[in-house]
Amino acid sequence: MFKKILVANRGEIALRVILSCKELGIKTVAVFSEADRHALHVRFADEAICIGPPKSIDSYLNIPSVISAAELSNADAIHPGYGFLSESAYFAEVCEASRIKFIGPSSEAIRLMGDKARARSEMNRFGLPVLPGSEEAIHTDKEAISTAEAIGYPVIIKAVAGGGGRGMRVVHNRSELLAALKTAQAEAASAFGVPDCYIEKFIERARHIEFQIMADEYGNAIHLGERECSIQRRHQKLIEESPSVIMTPALREEIGNRIVQAVLEVGYSNVGTLEFLVDERNNFYFMEMNTRVQVEHPVTELVTGLDIIRDQILIASGDRLPHSQNDIEFRGHALECRINAEDPVTHKPSPGKITSWHAPGGPGVRIDTAAYAEYVIPPYYDSMIAKLIVHAANRDEAIRRMDRALDMFVLEGVKSTIPLHRQILRTPEFKSGDIYTKFIEDFQQDRRARAVEMA
Amino acid sequence: MNLKELKEIIDIVTSKESIEELELEKSGLKLRIRRASNSVPAVSVAAAAAPALTMPAPPPQISTPQETQEELFYIKSPIVGTFYKSPSPTSEPFISIGDFVEKGAVVCIIEAMKLMNEIESDVAGEIVSMLVENGQPVEYGEKLFAVRPR
Numbered sequence: 001m002f003k004k005i006l007v008a009n010r011g012e013i014a015l016r017v018i019l020s021c022k023e024l025g026i027k028t029v030a031v032f033s034e035a036d037r038h039a040l041h042v043r044f045a046d047e048a049i050c051i052g053p054p055k056s057i058d059s060y061l062n063i064p065s066v067i068s069a070a071e072l073s074n075a076d077a078i079h080p081g082y083g084f085l086s087e088s089a090y091f092a093e094v095c096e097a098s099r100i101k102f103i104g105p106s107s108e109a110i111r112l113m114g115d116k117a118r119a120r121s122e123m124n125r126f127g128l129p130v131l132p133g134s135e136e137a138i139h140t141d142k143e144a145i146s147t148a149e150a151i152g153y154p155v156i157i158k159a160v161a162g163g164g165g166r167g168m169r170v171v172h173n174r175s176e177l178l179a180a181l182k183t184a185q186a187e188a189a190s191a192f193g194v195p196d197c198y199i200e201k202f203i204e205r206a207r208h209i210e211f212q213i214m215a216d217e218y219g220n221a222i223h224l225g226e227r228e229c230s231i232q233r234r235h236q237k238l239i240e241e242s243p244s245v246i247m248t249p250a251l252r253e254e255i256g257n258r259i260v261q262a263v264l265e266v267g268y269s270n271v272g273t274l275e276f277l278v279d280e281r282n283n284f285y286f287m288e289m290n291t292r293v294q295v296e297h298p299v300t301e302l303v304t305g306l307d308i309i310r311d312q313i314l315i316a317s318g319d320r321l322p323h324s325q326n327d328i329e330f331r332g333h334a335l336e337c338r339i340n341a342e343d344p345v346t347h348k349p350s351p352g353k354i355t356s357w358h359a360p361g362g363p364g365v366r367i368d369t370a371a372y373a374e375y376v377i378p379p380y381y382d383s384m385i386a387k388l389i390v391h392a393a394n395r396d397e398a399i400r401r402m403d404r405a406l407d408m409f410v411l412e413g414v415k416s417t418i419p420l421h422r423q424i425l426r427t428p429e430f431k432s433g434d435i436y437t438k439f440i441e442d443f444q445q446d447r448r449a450r451a452v453e454m455a
Numbered sequence: 456m457n458l459k460e461l462k463e464i465i466d467i468v469t470s471k472e473s474i475e476e477l478e479l480e481k482s483g484l485k486l487r488i489r490r491a492s493n494s495v496p497a498v499s500v501a502a503a504a505a506p507a508l509t510m511p512a513p514p515p516q517i518s519t520p521q522e523t524q525e526e527l528f529y530i531k532s533p534i535v536g537t538f539y540k541s542p543s544p545t546s547e548p549f550i551s552i553g554d555f556v557e558k559g560a561v562v563c564i565i566e567a568m569k570l571m572n573e574i575e576s577d578v579a580g581e582i583v584s585m586l587v588e589n590g591q592p593v594e595y596g597e598k599l600f601a602v603r604p605r
Contacts, residue, residue, distance in 0.1 A: 034596060050594040051535050065595065068535040068567040072592040098568070 001317050002026050002077045002101070006070045007041065009081030010060060012370045012387065013295075014041035017079045020309040029073040031066060033059035035378040040370040047073055054380045060084045063091055070100050077101040077316060079309075083382070086292040089114060103316040105270045105291050112266065113289040123274075123286050126262035131277060131285040133200035136160075144181050145174065147199050156202035157181055159188035170202050201285075205436040207278040208232065209244050211259050212300045214311060216321040217269045223256035224300050224308075225330050231424060233347065233440040238417070239424065240296040241335045242303050245395065245433030246282055255284060260325075270315050271308060277437075295338065295387070298368055302334035302391040332391055333398040337406065337421040339369075339386040341377050344420035345444075351379040355413030360405040364391040364398075377414060385416070395433070399425055464488070528578050529586075530600040532593045536567030540589045554582045555605075562600055565593065580604040 005021050006029040007014045014030060018041060021028045030045030035054035042048045049069040052059030059065065061084055070078055078100055080086035092107035104110070113119045117135075124130045132151045137160050138144045148155045148171070157169045157180055169180045181197065189195035208229045215221035228244035229237045243252075259274055272291050276284045297308045311322050341350045357373040369386035371377070377385060390405055392398040406422050424430055424443065468474050468488050479486040532538070540548040540563055550562050561573045562582075580602040587599055 049535060049592075050596050052595045059595075064567060065535045069594075071568065072535065072537065 002313065004029060004046075004073065004075045005077045005079055005103070005313070006031065006066070006073060006075035006100075007045065007081065008060070008066050008078050009084055009086075010036055010039060010041055010370075010381065012368045012384075013081040013293075014039075015044060015370045016368055017081060017309055018044050020307060020313060023307075024310060024313060026313070029069065029075050031060070031069050033380070035380050038375075040372065049073065054378065056084070056380065063088075063094055066091075067094055067098055067100070071098065075100060077103055077313075079103040079313070080292065082292050082295055087114060087290070101316055103270065103312055105268055105272065109266065109268050110291045113272075113291045116288050119289055120286060122266060123262050123289070126265045127258050128262050128274075128286040129284060131201050131203075131287070134198045137196035137198055138181065141178055141181075144177060144199065148174065148177055151199065151201045154202040154204065155199050157184040157197050157199055159184065159192055159194070160196040160198055161188065161192040161194040203277055203279045203285075205280050205438070206230075207244070207246065207435070208237075208275065208437050209247075209278050209284070210273045210275045210294075211256065212271070212273050212294075212297070212308075213259060213263050213268075214271050214308070214315070214321065214323075215263055215269045216315050217318065218320055219264060220321040221260045221264050221268070222321065222323060222325045222328060223260055224304055224306065224328060225252060225256070227296055227299050228435070229296065230435040230437050231430075231439055232437060233444075237296065237338065238440065239335070239337055239421065240299050241333065241395070241398070242299045243330060243333065246278070251282070256325075271312055295384070296336050298366060298387060298389045299334045299336045302364075302366065302389060303330050303332060304328055305331070332393050333395045334389060334391045335395075335398045335402050336387055336389040337402060338384050338417070339388055339409075339411070339421075340383040340417045341385045341414045342383045342417060343415045344417050345447075349379065349383045350415035351377045351383075352414045353377075354385075354411065356410055357412075358408075358410035359386070360388070360408040362405075364401055365405050366390070385414075386411075396431075399431060461486075526603055527583060528580065528602045528604050529598040530562060530574070530576055530602060532565055532595060532597045532599055533574070534565055534567050534572060535594055536565040536572065536592070538587045538589065538591050538593045538599065539564040539566060539571075540585065550582050550600075552582055552584060556580065556582060556602070574599070576600075576602065578602055578604045 004027040007017045008031060018028045028045040030042045030048040031051045032039060032042045032048060033052050033054050034050060036042060051065035051069055052062050078095055085091040087110055089107045089111035092102045092110055095102035096107060112122065120130045134147045138147060154170055154172045157171060169184045171177050171180045184197045185195040188197055209226050210229060211226050212224040213221060214224060225242060226244050226247055227240050227242045229240045231239035271293055272289055273294050274289045275287045277287050278284050293308060293312060301308055314322055342348060343350060353376045354371055354373060359367045366389045367386055371385045388405055390398055390401040392401045403422060403425050406418050409418055411418060429435065465488060468477050476489045542564065550556060556562060556576045556579065558579045559575050562576050563574050564571045565574055583601040583603050585600055587593055
């Protein structure tokens with residue numbers, strides 16, 4: 001078992017790792033930027049080392065600083081959290097070379113899954129369906145037409161070098177195709193420097209459903225069920241839940257088993273999440289794999305009763321998988337709202353001082369946060385300040401519980417997405433589970449239209 | 456620790472302006488005292504019997520003669536690593552107290568990940584004091600030397 005773990009992160013996830021270490025009797029080292037001197041993760045770690053100025057690139061993303069801090073403090077392992085260096089194959093390699101255990105999969109696994117195109121073709125080889133699409137960039141009109149035909153309209157044209165929703169064009173029929181391709185290529189060239197575009201099937205009303213897996217370093221793996229994360233804005237998740245309304249125990253078992261097989265084939269270890277896009281006929285298409293613990297892991301923890309971070313640490317220290325698939329039971333329904341310090345309508349970040357703070361409690365309510373009363377939210381990092389997660393016997397009760405908890409959450413001094421979450425939870429569509437990835441977009445458009453009407 | 460000892464510690468902290476924050480851990484007791492005069496926000500902790508914190512990693516700084524803020528410039532560590540005052544264990548230190556250094560002069564080495572990084576002075580002036588010990592781990596921003604600029 002590790003004696004000391006350095007947490008290479010900040011905010012709520014750093015605190016989350018520290019708390020599991022405390023329960024395991026493992027000493028912790030926090031690293032912090034100058035902007036985080038008064039952060040909670042610094043306070044609750046056994047040791048703390050300042051590693052740079054406020055900007056992430058100079059501090060939390062600064063590999064020499066982080067490794068140096070681990071060496072100075074004699075940490076035997078590093079937990080990278082999520083974001084920052086958690087999916088840097090290079091960082092995992094440096095840890096390996098420095099003989100510090102990286103709590104996560106191997107650098108090869110990170111590298112494989114980081115190459116999205118390669119990850120898809122590998123997982124496809126091992127039995128996971130992927131979204132039909134051209135393997136490579138489209139070079140001629142003829143290729144474009146025949147590829148689109150083979151896939152079946154609607155299709156989406158995407159930049160090879162792109163991401164984050166930019167350089168994409170949806171095409172509904174053949175007559176639109178060639179003009180859309182030219183425009184997409186021009187956009188790609190100007191935004192990403194490379195005009196290459198590929199074509200993929202487009203799902204109108206898609207659900208984002210992901211599966212959590214856990215594997216040890218001895219070839220054992222299990223799945224921990226799914227999470228539905230369809231409520232997102234610009235590819236940033238806002239609300240997550242488990243189970244998904246479309247899931248049945250049989251479907252879960254079938255997909256779960258296939259996934260477990262696939263991750264074993266690629267030699268994966270520690271935790272990971274496979275993301276799928278699901279069409280209206282409940283066809284699952286593998287999109288990508290995240291080789292780290294996710295923001296929304298508490299949702300799975302509440303329905304399974306597990307401590308995923310703790311299991312990560314045990315696996316990394318050489319233990320066999322702490323649970324077998326038969327041990328895993330899914331009980332009740334969990335819902336998570338990501339509370340961001342931003343304007344609930346414009347989503348402009350709202351850093352500053354929290355003047356008043358009271359987190360809700362009661363049965364089935366959990367808060368993962370590093371914020372507190374009088375805390376000054378620094379402007380240098382992402383705007384998420386708390387995760388509010390609830391667990392109840394079924395989805396209806398979970399929604400009621402979340403609404404109650406949001407209502408009793410006192411957060412003043414900065415703007416937050418709490419009002420937005422309450423509004424979403426009250427829509428008939430959310431209540432009936434009729435959700436999809438464009439939900440927020442349509443919801444906000446709707447709101448703007450109604451505002452115009454009333455003006 | 457009895458009340459008298461606690462009072463003594465509080466007196467020490469309040470009388471020494473150079474101490475902004477004190478953390479002490481000793482056989483079952485953890486104590487943290489922070490000077491109220493600065494604008495640092497207080498942390499509210501849920502239901503702790505006593506404010507509890509443990510000693511941060513870097514050993515306490517060697518106390519230096521008090522100088523006013525405007526007179527001194529501090530050379531701070533730009534990286535995380537181990538401070539060495541000489542180029543090698545058998546050499547003379549780069550500089551001594553009282554030396555004059557030019558801007559850009561090498562004042563020490565900070566070793567990080569087996570690489571020896573030469574640290575240069577950002578100003579020209581007189582070295583007033585060395586604030587860390589040879590072989591001490593230092594963090595980013597740690598004050599290494601006090602310099603009276605020319």
